[in-house]
Amino acid sequence: MRRLLLTAAVATTAALTLTACGTTEPAKDDAKKSAETITLTDSTGVKVTLDGPAKKVVGTEWNVVETLISLGVDPVGVADVKGYKTWDTAVPLKNDPKDIGTRGEPSVETVAGLKPDLIVATNDLPPAAVKQLRKIAPVLEVKAADAADPIGQMTKNLDLIAQATGTTEKAGKLRTEFEAKLTEGKKALADAGLAGKPYAFADGYVVSNQVSIRPFTSGSLIGAVNEKLGLKNAWTVEGDPAYGLGTTDVEGLTKLGEGTHFAYISNNGDPSSTPFDGVLKKDKVWTSLSFVKKGDTHRLPDGIWMFGGTESMNQYVDSVVKSLTK
Structure with a gap:
């Protein structure tokens, strides 16, 4: 009888332990997810929230594509791949990204098929196109250029894209160089x-x-x-x-x-x-x-x-x- 009681007690303790594990684990997962979450404000004032550093990224303009590659992020989609290869030889493509169409009119269907974590665009893209892209994935819209401070705008875009992709250390090296x-x-x-x-x-x-x-x-x-x-x-x-x-x-x-x-x-x-x-x-x-x-x-x-x-x-x-x- 005593043995049965002890066995029952052990079983009860184990059950309580398992129950406790079951109730605390989701809290740990939520905390981890919260720690990895990245929230940014793009050039238009829109808040962009990411679950973590973006890995599968689409670039709709050559300057952001160059920045991504410079930061060590090979974009999965690039607007006008052939044009990029011709006009931007400083930072060659290291992968074989999907051509998503023209810089002014990317294919929404092609972008959607890539299932990106993030789409990086510039304010040269028509607002209607950006609206469509936001239905697919978070869109980080940067200011393409600013004649009041052209170098400052370039480095500001670099820093913003680096924050979104978890590559801020590399961005610092690029600025120094x-x-x-x-x-x-x-x-x-x-x-x-x-x-x-x-x-x-x-x-x-x-x-x-x-x-x-x-x-x-x-x-x-x-x-x-x-x-x-x-x-x-x-x-x-x-x-x-x-x-x-x-x-x-x-x-x-x-x-x-x-x-x-x-x-x-x-x-x-x-x-x-x-x-x-x-x-x-x-x-x-x-x-x-x-x-x-x-x-x-x-x-x-x-x-x-x-x-x-x-x-x-x-x-x-x-x-x-x-x-x-x-």
């Missing part, structure tokens, strides 16, 4: 006697047989980097409030002062794709410009994305120093 590159480039140009020299960067297009030139003013990311390098932006035209881009024609180039170095870029590998190497070769206004006569025109290498992240800007700095000091 970028600052070091600027310091190194500025010294190289100063040593070559180029500090304070007027410098104008642009790209150009031929539309309906008319040459259109797009100046990168001080409000552009490229323009801000140029000034950090100790160069003086030679453009006097006004840029737009986001990207700091202006517009002019061939006659507008005559307003660039004496001693200006003129730099440009084209990314499809065809020398005639840019008017500066094509139709303008026979243009009297172009050939009369002092920087053309002196040979102070510089075609920078293809594949530098002028609206990219820190690594594209590092690549740009290297190309500027090399072209001006060779």
